[in-house]
Amino acid sequence: MQDILEAIMAAEGSADPGRELAGVAGLPVPESYRGVVVRAEEARMFTGVATRDKDPRKALHLQEVPTPELGPGEALVAVMASAINYNTVWTSIFEPLPTFRFLQRYGRTSELARRHDLPYHVVGSDAAGVVLRVGAGVSRWRPGDEVVAHCLSVELEDAAGHDDTMLDPQQRIWGFETNFGGLAELAVVKANQLMPRPRHLSWEEAASPGLVNSTAYRQLVSHHGANMKQGDVVLIWGASGGLGSYATQMALHGGAVPVCVVSSPEKAELCRRMGADLVIDRSAEGFRFWSDEQTQDPDEWRRFGERIRELTDGEDPDIVFEHPGRETFGASVYVTKRGGTIVTCASTSGFLHQYDNRYLWMHLKRIVGSHFANYREAWQANRLVALGRIHPTVSRTYPLEQTGQAAYEVHRNTHQGKVGVRCLAPEDGLGVRDPELRARHADAINRFRGH
Numbered sequence: 001m002q003d004i005l006e007a008i009m010a011a012e013g014s015a016d017p018g019r020e021l022a023g024v025a026g027l028p029v030p031e032s033y034r035g036v037v038v039r040a041e042e043a044r045m046f047t048g049v050a051t052r053d054k055d056p057r058k059a060l061h062l063q064e065v066p067t068p069e070l071g072p073g074e075a076l077v078a079v080m081a082s083a084i085n086y087n088t089v090w091t092s093i094f095e096p097l098p099t100f101r102f103l104q105r106y107g108r109t110s111e112l113a114r115r116h117d118l119p120y121h122v123v124g125s126d127a128a129g130v131v132l133r134v135g136a137g138v139s140r141w142r143p144g145d146e147v148v149a150h151c152l153s154v155e156l157e158d159a160a161g162h163d164d165t166m167l168d169p170q171q172r173i174w175g176f177e178t179n180f181g182g183l184a185e186l187a188v189v190k191a192n193q194l195m196p197r198p199r200h201l202s203w204e205e206a207a208s209p210g211l212v213n214s215t216a217y218r219q220l221v222s223h224h225g226a227n228m229k230q231g232d233v234v235l236i237w238g239a240s241g242g243l244g245s246y247a248t249q250m251a252l253h254g255g256a257v258p259v260c261v262v263s264s265p266e267k268a269e270l271c272r273r274m275g276a277d278l279v280i281d282r283s284a285e286g287f288r289f290w291s292d293e294q295t296q297d298p299d300e301w302r303r304f305g306e307r308i309r310e311l312t313d314g315e316d317p318d319i320v321f322e323h324p325g326r327e328t329f330g331a332s333v334y335v336t337k338r339g340g341t342i343v344t345c346a347s348t349s350g351f352l353h354q355y356d357n358r359y360l361w362m363h364l365k366r367i368v369g370s371h372f373a374n375y376r377e378a379w380q381a382n383r384l385v386a387l388g389r390i391h392p393t394v395s396r397t398y399p400l401e402q403t404g405q406a407a408y409e410v411h412r413n414t415h416q417g418k419v420g421v422r423c424l425a426p427e428d429g430l431g432v433r434d435p436e437l438r439a440r441h442a443d444a445i446n447r448f449r450g451h
Contacts (some may be wrong), residue, residue: 025143035184056092057404124183230255259280326350393417
């Protein structure tokens with residue numbers, strides 16, 4: 001593994017980094033590598049513990065694992081950096097169910113897929129790195145290519161997947177519903193998960209947008225989601241967080257009017273630094289949408305709607321960008337404009353959503369479910385990053401050895417933007433190939449750092 005890292009590091013400052021990186025093709029693939037795992041034997045370790053009190057640091061382990069055999073249509077990637085997503089938090093606290101059930105189900109589909117059904121699960125759904133090997137039938141990528149990986153793993157053997165790959169019955173999220181994920185020194189992906197790495201970003205910056213940027217693109221911009229247009233008022237929950245920070249940027253660059261909902265003055269300031277003028281600090285303004293664990297408070301919905309109208313000169317949101325779930329969903333349905341859209345992915349505060357259906361059916365609103373992105377949407381979202389239109393939101397990074405702490409901070413919502421993890425990269429800031437483009441966007445690239 002050290003030889004692979006040295007070959008990649010030789011590209012730093014080189015006049016021809018591609019030539020240096022092509023040298024990895026001649027290096028042997030290690031028999032094992034270090035990966036962050038959860039273990040099947042510990043799947044019940046948090047039984048009886050409240051969700052908030054479950055500690056990812058106890059369940060995530062860094063251990064040596066065997067390098068799997070590479071199958072047709074796959075690629076082996078040396079991972080320089082990855083990032084924490086909420087699906088890694090869910091995996092680490094074994095909610096809503098242990099991910100070993102996903103691996104077992106996948107393992108029953110084919111002999112090749114059986115590799116994934118193991119007593120450990122290498123997690124992580126983001127990666128930036130260098131291709132080491134490609135399997136039979138791969139022609140677009142070759143060893144030495146610098147890549148990022150999106151997390152859509154799909155077989156494409158069913159007709160249902162060919163209009164929208166997210167509808168394929170064999171669609172899975174890599175590193176969550178498959179093994180050999182990105183929080184590791186090596187990762188196995190399908191070759192059609194790979195995309196060109198944005199050349200003006202460092203490894204940890206390039207790794208951070210993948211899942212959340214693509215998710216926000218489909219959820220907000222794509223015709224499969226809210227189909228946002230210029231002038232739309234878009235309410236964005238958690239607007240400075242890992243997902244919301246990309247939705248905020250897309251709303252601004254797409255000519256929409258974001259109304260950013262956050263939970264602290266520091267988060268409000270980050271939204272303003274992104275260019276958003278309309279910000280609601282729900283903690284400072286005391287919004288409490290539940291009067292107790294079983295009862296929502298419609299008066300708070302109304303007060304929240306009135307606050308939005310104060311900011312927008314009387315307009316209700318055309319689109320509500322939902323992902324907290326249980327805590328906010330009743331309010332989201334209530335405040336959406338007549339004929340508007342609530343587009344939802346994830347449920348970080350709880351999966352069981354409750355709302356008053358009168359405000360949906362009588363006002364002709366729509367609820368749209370959105371899950372990650374298809375290959376084209378992921379590619380388009382990555383292209384926006386490569387062009388310098390959408391910027392990474394890395395606030396801090398951790399070495400691979402401290403992945404548990406990184407996941408803990410995301411679980412407790414003490415972070416801003418994205419929390420990155422350096423896998424093979426020995427320090428932040430490495431891997432920049434286009435310093436001129438970076439210099440033009442340096443302030444935007446770094447605005448979340450240290451928060």
